[in-house]
Amino acid sequence: MTGRMVEAVDSLLNKMEVGHDGNRKEGGCSVAAKTHPDAKMHAVSWMGSHNMQVKEVPRPMVTDPADVLLRVTNTAICGSDLHLYVHGMPSMKSGDVLGHEFMGVVEEVGDAVTKVKRGDRVLVAFDIACGHCFFCNHGYQSSCDSTNPSKISEAMYGQAMGGVFGYSHLAGGYQGGQADYVRVPFGDVNCLKVPDGLADHDALFLTDILPTAWHANEMGEVHEGDVVAIWGAGPVGILAAHCAQHRGARRVIMIDSVQDRLDFVKRKLPGVETLNFKEKETVSALREMTANEPGRGPDVVIEAAGFHYSKSWLHAIEMKLQLETDTADMLNEMITAVRKGGRISIVGVYIGFVNHLNIGAFMEKQLTMRGGQTPVQRYWPTLLPKVQAGELVPSMVITHVLPLEQAPKGYKIFNEKSDGCIKVVLQPGATEAVTLPPAGRT
Structure with a gap:
């Protein structure tokens, strides 16, 4: 802490x-x-x-x-x-x-x-x-x-x-x-x-989880024709993808490291694309997947994983030493990957402070970030x-x-x-x- x-x-x-x-x-x-x-x-x-x-x-x-x-x-x-x-x-x-x-x-x-x-x-x-x-x-x-x-x-x-x-x-x-x-x-x-x-x-x-998934879409203002990327293929992430499809998103991309979960998503929600970040680096893979989109990136990115999933050794050490309570790894990926003027929606649980948040990219790309527990x-x-x-x-x-x-x-x-x-x-x-x-x- x-x-x-x-x-x-x-x-x-x-x-x-x-x-x-x-x-x-x-x-x-x-x-x-x-x-x-x-x-x-x-x-x-x-x-x-x-x-x-x-x-x-x-x-x-x-x-x-x-x-x-x-x-x-x-x-x-x-x-x-x-x-x-x-x-x-x-x-x-x-x-x-x-x-x-x-x-x-x-x-x-x-x-x-x-x-x-x-x-x-x-x-x-x-x-x-x-x-x-x-x-x-x-x-x-x-x-x-x-x-x-x-x-x-x-x-x-x-x-x-x-x-x-x-x-x-x-x-x-x-x-x-x-x-x-x-x-x-x-x-x-x-x-x-x-x-x-x-x-x-x-x-x-x-x-809880259906309203939370819907809230993620509401905060991200997901509407017809959007490209939506979701971090976390757990229950909330899966239902967020379900809601995005229901709201008319043109493409939904699910990101996780557990292939069984990504396969589950593809069985339950035909049309959802998947990305295993153990096999491909997330940001570069998303850029490749959205290279032909007008904004060259997702319109909306949704964080449905939470504070303790650190990817980098730096954040893992800082959390272990209680120099931060939460990790900014996925938030930084989202800030980097989303298109300019895009929307960031956070429903994964965060409890305190993060270090090394790329606030400069957030500001310069004219992004909107919203988060919160669903009402x-x-x-x-x-x-x-x-x-x-x-x-x-x-x-x-x-x-x-x-x-x-x-x-x-x-x-x-x-x-x-x-x-x-x-x-x-x-x-x-x-x-x-x-x-x-x-x-x-x-």
């Missing part, structure tokens, strides 16, 4: 137990849920780097009047969960329950909840929004001003970001949804009823009808459906990219793995 981050994190952790003391911001909600005096549940708990365990923990209860208590039926491992699995995060604590992509059946509601009721099948946005602050009212629910009491987030970023389920105390310290039950604050805002006839596996990714709730009215109509098929990325008890295996194969793993869904209460029918495109 840089000195600024070390100072901010160390001083605050020495003063407070962020997220475990029930602290809350004005207009917000309780962070720590009340727990049932007798009932227990199983939950996926972070016990340290590469150490996920399924533990028996107290079952949460409705704590605030706007809460929903959800019995979880499906919960996915997100690519951003792997950042916690491998590296941890400032303020991570042993026993933290992870998971922010989940859906289930409403078990109980608080007195102030009016839009959902016991027995409803709902999906839950990963970003915890209050629904009434300035940012929520302007469609930036992931920047909610009321749901993250973390002073660390405020110290690092100047303002605290919105709360996130199961994503460290930097994001509020909320218990995650890789569990039998989860408490959902502001249930009317953060729960969406699943229409009858829409299967769970088709609805599940409206919680899931903003996109539900757009995306739900597209999923219902089969225009978007987010379940195409699912490769493994496992019982919750096999979460450690799920994390391991997802992180190692082994066994053909692209996306893992965990099912509380299940006793064996499930094979889904082919999703949409095969």
Whole structure:
């Protein structure tokens, strides 16, 4: 970490137990849920780097009047969960329950909840929004001003970001949804009823990765005729390519180093071109692939990989020595490869500072760069009808459906990219793995 981050994190952790003391911001909600005096549940708990365990923990209860208590039926491992699995995060604590992509059946509601009721099948946005602050009212629910009491987030970023389920105390310290039950604050805002006839596996990714993929396209202003290059053939990158094709992109180029993943993309999304950067240097290969395009480069580049994928020895050393928290390797490739006047969209997770960013090329090429966590709730009215109509098929990325008890295996194969793993869904209460029918495109 840089000195600024070390100072901010160390001083605050020495003063407070962020997220475990029930602290809350004005207009917000309780962070720590009340727990049932007798009932227990199983939950996926972070016990340290590469150490996920399924533990028996107290079952949460409705704590605030706007809460929903959800019995979880499906919960996915997100690519951003792997950042916690491998590296941890400032303020991570042993026993933290992870998971922010989940859906289930409403078990109980608080007195102030009016839009959902016991027995409803709902999906839950990963970003915890209050629904009434300035940012929520302007469609930036992931920047909610009321749901993250973390002073660390405020110290690092100047303002605290919105709360996130199961994503460290930097994001509020909320218990995650890789569990039998989860408490959902502001249930009317953060729960969406699943229409009858829409299967769970088709609805599940409206919680995060489909809105994130759509957000990547929105920030990049992808429209008909564009050439789009995407770094990272994980679930978000694949769905970003899917969305780009849906929006009329003329060419979509997927960049990764794992050939199995690139082959998966070509099977699922005919027409997508692929580039393996272990075989060809990324920027020169993109220049060759787009040499006959009017702008001699992609119109839009999307980063869907994240902060810890360093390619150069310099960034690897600096991250090891904590001289930077994130690497600029892929950002510099994008700045160099995109056409002049092009657009850069960042949805891969970055947490702090990078060194050696080519800001000169960014300025001289007249580029636009945008990034951010997707405001899931903003996109539900757009995306739900597209999923219902089969225009978007987010379940195409699912490769493994496992019982919750096999979460450690799920994390391991997802992180190692082994066994053909692209996306893992965990099912509380299940006793064996499930094979889904082919999703949409095969």
